[in-house]
Amino acid sequence: MPDKWQPMIEVLETRPQRDARQRLADFVLQARTDCAAFGTDLDWDRPDWDITAYCPQPANKSHSRSVIYFTTHEGGSSKSMKGRTPLPEPFASLIKAIVRTRQDGNPQSVHPLSRIVNAARDLSLELADRGHDPCRLLPQDFAAAANRVRQRATGASVYRLGQALEIIAATIDAKGIGFCRLDWKNPIPRVANNGSRQSEVADSARSRSIPDDEVFDALAAIWNAVEDESDVVLMGAVTLLHCAPWRIVETLGINENCEIEEQKEGVNGPVFDLDGIGIFRFGIRYWKEKSGEPDVKWIPTVMTDVAKLAIERVRSATAGARELARWLHDHPGRAWLPDPDLDPDKLYTVRDVQAMFGMAAPAAALLWLKQHGVPLEDQLRTSGGKMRKVVRRADLEVALLADMPIIPASDRETPLHERLFLSFRNAHHATRATNPCLLEIVSDQQIRDFLGGRNGIVASGFDRILQRKDLVARTHQFRHWLNTLAQAGGLEQGLIARWSGRDDVAQNSEYDHLTPTFLAEQARELLHGGKVIGPLADIHTSLPPVKREAFAETVIATAHVTEIGFCLQDWNSSPCPEFGACATCESAAIKKGDRFARARAAQMRDDNAWIAERLIAEVDDGTIGASQHHRATVDVVSALDRIIAIHDDPTIEDGTLVQPNATSPAHYGGPDIRITA
Missing domain, CATH: 3.90.15 (Topoisomerase I; Chain A, domain 3)
Structure with missing residues (x-):
């Protein structure tokens, strides 16, 4: 009899948990048997899916095959399964089901599908202590996976991998697979180069994206x-x-x-x-x-x-x-050789093949023939009585055609x-x-x-x-360079997008690497050219000509792009005192005629008007702070109305910088400049 009795504890599974596991099994079964994506002969159990026939790469891509590897991060750069470790089950089956059902509903290239698997590798690490059971995933698991993504990925891929994690979480919620609802959203922001042109991110992107x-x-x-x-x-x-x-x-x-x-x-x-x-x-x-x-x-x-x-x-x-x-196009089924004799039974020696292929030695030709499975026959030499290896033209042509580029x-x-x-x-x-x-x-x-x-x-x-x-240099650097030149030249955003072959104007910002100093130079040129309206222009005009240059360089040391226009605050000397309140800020300036900025201002106006309407009820109920919030929101709506009116004013020339908030800012040059004026 044992010295100490130890009770056996068995954790019973609840009905909701059993239902979640059943829904996971149903989802995987549906993806495995009812989906047509990647063909009906797809080998589901393989950790590598070759989907080239369904997601072909462009012919000039260096890697012509499209393969999704349902594997861990180990050996992740290998172009085969050598050195790779398959994702553990049952987690792997969930990811396979997500990939296949998404392709079935919305066919796309291999890249967004591979990103889902890439993000899933980080998520799988969080499940190692729970048998890699996807039903037991928690919101904190996705948060930890997002942190892993931040640590290992760079550039725009960080945000995209975060979006892939959100796709996995949304699928689990939609299919009722988890033991609890996740409601997880991607916390990784999409970094745009024009958001802060003085940040380390902007400086790094600029130096990385523009050739020397x-x-x-x-x-x-x-x-x-x-x-x-x-x-x-x-x-x-x-x-x-x-x-x-x-x-x-x-x-x-x-x-x-x-x-x-x-x-x-x-x-x-x-x-x-x-x-x-x-x-x-x-x-x-x-x-x-x-x-x-x-x-x-x-x-x-x-x-x-x-x-x-x-x-x-x-x-x-x-x-x-x-x-x-x-x-080759005019002679389908035939391969070209320097010999004009097209007899398919004509025999060539290894030295003949070497000469026709331009190779340095017969050994290289013999190796090529063996690697491409060309049958070699023995032929008795006409002199010397020795045997030599020969190939039939028909067999050689079959190997040549098989080695041609596949379109x-x-x-x-x-x-x-x-x-x-x-x-x-x-x-x-x-x-x-x-x-x-x-x-x-x-x-x-x-x-x-x-x-x-x-x-x-x-x-x-x-x-x-x-x-x-x-x-x-890198090929994509020239695309960034030309986009930045177009931005510097003032080309309209829609034209930049069309010239670059992109459908979304908002993506222009990823290729805009203008420095704050350059933007300030543009603003100063507009000021000297009389194409600025507002307090700055009033002070500039009232100054003696000999002092105007110094004034412009002092008050417009740097400039920055905002959602609705430009910011003339010198962030080198002090932080922004009105951070996030660009519409009502005295340092704000808008470029008249910028359609993208006008559309953003109109959207912001509608959003703030919606908030202001609902704050009225809070004010009537006596909610603490509601009246101040309502007044501030109404001020924002009024400022945005002024900005939209400036964009729509036909008397103002397109390209003019206008300060919509007329109060002269305290940091424009100091008291001495105002006295001189």
Whole structure:
């Protein structure tokens, strides 16, 4: 008999808990058997789903396969299951069900689906002590996962992973899977570059997103010096990135016949110069990467000749590859070889293959044949009586066709023989010989290698051509640079969005890296040019001309963009005394005619008017502080009404800076300036 009796405690599961587990099982079963997303033959139990057939990557993407890995963070960068650990069950089945049902209801690319899995990896770590049971997830588990995301992710991906966590929480609530309701919202804010141009985030984004001046000078030198066809093609793509805010995938996907030129149209019809000659604009046809819609990228007049030359040089350098592609198009089912004899039973020796493929040695040709499963036959030499290896032309053609680039079945993908950025296989490889019998689509990875090298193995164009190991650039930097130039030039936000190929004007802010100093210079130029209305302009006009420059530099040391216009408060000298109250602040200035700012002001006006109406009932009930809150809210509504009226005033020229709050702010220059005035 044991010395001490120990009772056995069994925790009984409640009915709500049993119901939650049953709903989880039903949800997983529905996703597994009733969803059509990713095909009816999907191997549900695999931790890696190859969904390339349903979410194809663009042909010029360096990684052509679309795979979702339902694995933990360990080995997360591997392009296979080697080194990866599958997510534990039953948590993995929930995430698979979420991914498949979302794709079934709203088909999308692989990237947002992979983000859900990426966020789920952090969430899975919080369930390690509860058997990875998703029914037992709590709001604090999602909060902890969000903190993990903040620690490991950077840039815009932090916010997006937080949104993915919110999707998981919302699905659990909607399906009644959890033991308790989560009601969890993403706490990670979406960081916009124009929110604070003096913060470390803004400074880091600016330095990371805009190439150094030396990079531009070096690229110009390379473009003028390159003659090798491979470098001409790669540098041609980079040159086009200078001409318009492309995404690199869009640039590499354009058609050989991509140019369009048409006469400009004005209010009264076609536009002519003073000599009566028509003024034309030049554009390049392309497919938008995100929406997949066809569009025209219009090139600024000053860059038209540069863009035309780049296209012409690339077209010439890739003409041979396109000729091979046309031959393949005209001879379906056949592969091209330098031998004009098309007899499928003709035999070639390994040395013949070496010569046709442009390889350095027979051993390289033999290795290629074995790797591609080409049957080798023994043939008796005509002299010497020894045997040698030969291959039939038909078998060789089968291997060549299988090794050609695969174009996804999509209207947006240009056929091989019509693509501008098309090369012979290995034309851009550092060590391998160019194979004139095979083709490859110029990839984003090859452009990245040209601009930045790779892991000390591949030298960049800066290093190879100019012996500058210190220079590095990224393809997306040129998109940020051109957007910032457009912002600096005052281009209307809708035009910037359209020129950049984006559908949401609000996304412009992510690519706006103007510094507070530059914005202040713009504001001072407007002040000197008489295009500012308000107390600042009154003081400036009343000053002697010799003191106006000093006054402007003193009171407009920096400037900042707000939701409704500009802030002229110098945050370098003191923090904002009216933080969050831009509409009623004396330092506020609006740019007349800014449609985005007007729309935001109108929305804020409606929101505050709604609050003011409901505060009346609180005032009548005698709620403490309600009357003060009501007065402050009414003041905000009145200020926003003034701002909207300024935007709608036809007597004020568009682009004019207007201070809507007439009281002269105390920090404008101090008493001495007012006395002098």
